[in-house]
Amino acid sequence: MLVSLNWLREFTPYEGEAQALGDRLTMLGLELEEIRDPFAELAGIVVGFVAECDAHPEADHLSVCRVDVGDEVLDIVCGAPNVAKGQKVAVAKVGTTLPGGLKLKKAKLRGKPSNGMILSEREMGLSEDHSGILVLPENSRPGDLFLDAVGAEREVLDIDITPNRADCLSHLGIARETALAFNLPLTLPELKLVEGGEAHRPFAEIVIDDPELCPMYSARYLRGAKIGPSPYWLRYRLHAVGVRAISNLVDVTNYILMELGQPLHAFDWDLMKGDRVRIAPASEGMTLTTLDGQQRKLLASDLLIWDGERPVALAGVMGGLDTEINDQSSNVLLEGAVFRPGTIRKTARRLALHSEASYRFERGVDQANTPYATARAAQLMAELSGAQVLPHVSVGEPRPWLERHHIFRRKRLNSLIGIDFEPAFCKQVLEGMGCAVDASDDASWAVSSPSHRLDLEREVDLFEEVARVHGMDRIPEKLPRISKSTQARITRDTPYGVNRMLKTWARGVGLREAINYSFTGQGDLDLLGLPAEGRVAVANPLSEDQNVLRTALAPGLLNSLRNNVAQSNNRLRLFEIAKIFQADPASDTETREQNRLGMILYGSRFAEDWPWTQADIDYLDIKGLVEQLLDQFKLGAAAFANAAEHSFLEPCVDVTLAGRALGVIGKVKPEIADNYHARKEVWLAELDADLLAELMAANAVRFSELPKLPAVRRDVTFQAPRTLTVGAVLDAVNADRPALLESSALVAVYVPDEKGETRNLSFRMIYRHASKTLKDKEVDKVHNQLVQNLVNKLGVSL
Missing domain, CATH: 3.30.70.380 (Ferrodoxin-fold anticodon-binding domain)
Known part of the structure; x- marks a missing residue:
């Protein structure tokens, strides 16, 4: 998020340095990446006054100008068609380096000396307009720096916003944090909206098919707008925060987006058909041509804005080409809405249409502030285009914003953080955030969180805010008090404890732990011949290689083998303790999880520097590990029997313990091992760790006196x-x-x-x-x- 310091000061009177502000915001959880000057390349450009302007005697399209730049008068040859006597212009003197690396030198053009350049916006990198030079306001003074004359933003903070802080994706949001951090007042821009006039057609009826997808939609109307460029102050302010200026109406929507965090969209009202605006999902397979001229194929999960006959925009992502604001537009329908974040995120990601608007809709916008943002946009549009704001707002709000109420117990806060916070400080922080606080009950305050703080869901979220403003760096280190009676469950009775004991055993017998993703590919499971029934597909996989949850540990262990062999590690002894997943309609999550212990052996039995024979690992090695495991935890002797058939092990041995199936051990089939680049036999065991844990828990621990007499x-x-x-x-x-x-x-x-x-x-x-x-x-x-x-x-x- 790029934040202009001057723009921020319009909300709160912060007078300190940009670095000090960035440091404080960083300690509040809004990390400062850098402080930049977006107009640093224009620092040497000055204001000039065109005292004389005559036609060049040797060229029809050139003018010879005498330009007063304050401390001297320069002869400059200019080719712009709009240059004229009496103008205030931007001048680059000899020695100035322009954006793009061009350094100006003294020159002669058709025999006339030219000691500088009168600049257009494109030559300054401010826009693509090169139709003529930039003419500055009359109150500009010759010799002043160009950036000072236009009030350009010189200090812009690049702040990293965490995904939960959607309220900080605007200058207003950062101003709230600044006011909270420095105990300053916060003031919103005064609304001076003038409404009047009559509509030339009926206003639109708002129809929302599914309130879950669109809790609120509003439309304002303007008549008689004149499309043209925005004034320089608006263009340059947008440029400073990384937004390209387009036209006055479109620039206003972007300005409100960066100022208040509310995405807006302006439709050409005359191009919209019917007297209805409908918010409804797309039909599977239908298409829409968006503003970038691309035809998009849509899914039923995409949300659309429809007029009376057809779709006109991808809700929250991009408008449609058929109703875009153009040079002939005059009447405007201004949209202000709230959409379900997950729907916008899914559409924007699938179509790769990420924008500043979708970025905010994906994280949630302030529904209660939408009417104010829309009214402010309408006011600015009217001021910049000469339009009339019609005195009507079409609103559909099937799910109005409801205040969220919390309790706040200071005693619990102090216990959790380890600091005795004063009541006055806690109340100051909560009210500074915009919360309404009823502190009549000292033990338990009633707190209502504001609509812009969507991340405040629980009491501990309020605790975090108090600690954050106090300063996480100022909270002393203090270990929590832990009390445990002799009757408490010992570690080995917990799943964590059992896993820890198994890992300790595995490391003790010389195995190294492998940690693999729970995700694997359908192709990996198919290669091992594992059943297709019972697989759990991943809804939004990171890739096709991770589109299903594993039903066995073998795919991950074999991939670990392949990675190690590729790194010339030709002796491998690995283990993994992890869960496998099977579809189970009877489960609450429709998925059954099982804890498994997997082991894989490959290569020589001994290390390369072992002086004895370099025999390769065989069945006895993997079987010995299983027997040693059972002996270590006193689980009894297992029975080993040849399995009739196995999908990826041959030979394969079934292991049973106490009459129950414990798992399998065997050699990976050569044709499968080849796919993992194995050059020698691969021996693998996969055991039921849940059964091991059950039998271990059933073992009674006995203590005997240590021998006192010699043996x-x-x-x-x-x-x-x-x-x-x-x-x-x-x-x-x-x-x-x-x-x-x-x-x-x-x-x-x-x-x-x-x-x-x-x-x-x-x-x-x-x-x-x-x-x-x-x-x-x-x-x-x-x-x-x-x-x-x-x-x-x-x-x-x-």
């Missing part, structure tokens, strides 16, 4: 057949487990001969007594008995 370790090595598994040995140990045995574990495997039939298995047995220190002879007796039982049962030797 005794004994190692034993068996020479065993290669067909004998480690698990069989441990099962045999547990079958005849002595009371003193605390734990047993494999510590080494030695194969003396690769072609032999035996191998050496070394186990460590740890013995401990709960209440006394063990002696060697006690341990040796128990240990020797255990070893002899294993030798007899398993057929191993020592």
Whole structure:
């Protein structure tokens, strides 16, 4: 939002520096981007008085002028047809650099010296008009700076407005913030509307088909307008805030837009058919030619302004070509309306017709202020074009603006912000915003928010305003007090806590977390052969690659694989904990969400600098991760069974836990893996994290006393057949487990001969007594008995 400091001062008497204002607005949440001088390139141009003007003796279309510029009189040859003696003009002296980079030098034109240039608006970059030089008002003084003579805006603030602050998209809105920040009065321009005359045709009836789409529509009428250029003060003020001047009537609508934030549109009343203005949606497939000459194909979601027979404008976006104001226009219908923001936003985005008007309609305009804005526009139009404002306003307002009422509890404000705000300060802020405050009940004030503050919806929004004016930077840091009893739910009982525990486990086993969008493409799901039934389409997708919610984690993990392979990362161990989505008509949101844990392994088993063999990851790696996960959280042993068929895994193994389906693990089919640039096998697991959370919550946490007495370790090595598994040995140990045995574990495997039939298995047995220190002879007796039982049962030797 470009804000002229001089224009702002017409609303509130701020006398400080532009930088100081920008700094204060920034602390109020309206960030200053920069301060610019829109006319900096014209700083060297001065006012000149044409003392003499004679025809050039050697050229029919040139004039030789003597121009008084205050401190000297210059000889200037001018080719403009409208130059004449006695004019006040804009002059660039020798050495001046014009917009576009042209630096003036002394010259001779057809033998006559020319020491400067009398300028047109196009040569100054103010408009495209080059029909003649710019003639200044009679009260301009020779030698004065041109910018001072025309009252050009020299300080313009570029302010970044957040989407919720639609009220600040005007000079009035920024003036309200300035008055609030510096405790200044706010004054609106005085309305001096003179009405009179009679209409040459019946006034229009306003018909609104759907009040949800258009709560209010009004029309004013003017007769006898003369179309022409706006006065320089209006043109240059619009130029300063980035708006191109067109003609007096159109410029007034843009002026009100930037001044009050109300978009308006002027129709040529004589070109409108019938005696009705109707606001209604388009018919599917119909077309409308807009002001830019483009024929637009419309949808049923687009809102139109219709006359008695046809559409004449895209509501809130752009007018129609058939009823535009032109040089022959005389009678005007001036529209002031309020439209549903979402409808305007959707149409403007689809047709790429973004404008200053649609930008404001998309965020909401002040319905209560629309009559004032329309009347002020009609007054300016009458003053600039000589038109008569007819004494009638056609209004349709099926949904009048209703005041919004809130409570304001200062005690709650102080608790939330952590500062003891004084009642006088709170009331000053609320009333400075335009709120009506009833403070008769000290504990709970009754507050009515103004129509221009559409963002004030709840009590905490009022709290934010008080804190904002006080200064967010002045609020001290203070941690909130947190009280939690021993009976409160522990972290692992919450979804967040379970996810955190799963992530901690995954990082602990060497996996890295992947975070992918919940959106994916229909093509990605089709590539994996996932069912089309149950997909949830995205209403307004960012792209075709993100037009549906994911029904599995695999597409995102495989895309992460492709991105890593493209960056030469050829060893990948990733996990993701996220939700998948399925259509469910029985749900309140018509969508069922499930929490899932996905893991993907690719490349070599060990890092490149590992000294051992560089074997690639296989089924045992992914299966081992699943088993380790279940063991870590004491969830029991899972059952693994070959799946008959799977859309993108082959082989595929179904994993069940406690008789319930936990998920699947398997190898991604080679033809699918190729699409993700995989050069090796890709192993993937996808598990039901909700089931894991349920089983984890059912586990009771038990505490046992830490051992106080030392343990005794004994190692034993068996020479065993290669067909004998480690698990069989441990099962045999547990079958005849002595009371003193605390734990047993494999510590080494030695194969003396690769072609032999035996191998050496070394186990460590740890013995401990709960209440006394063990002696060697006690341990040796128990240990020797255990070893002899294993030798007899398993057929191993020592």
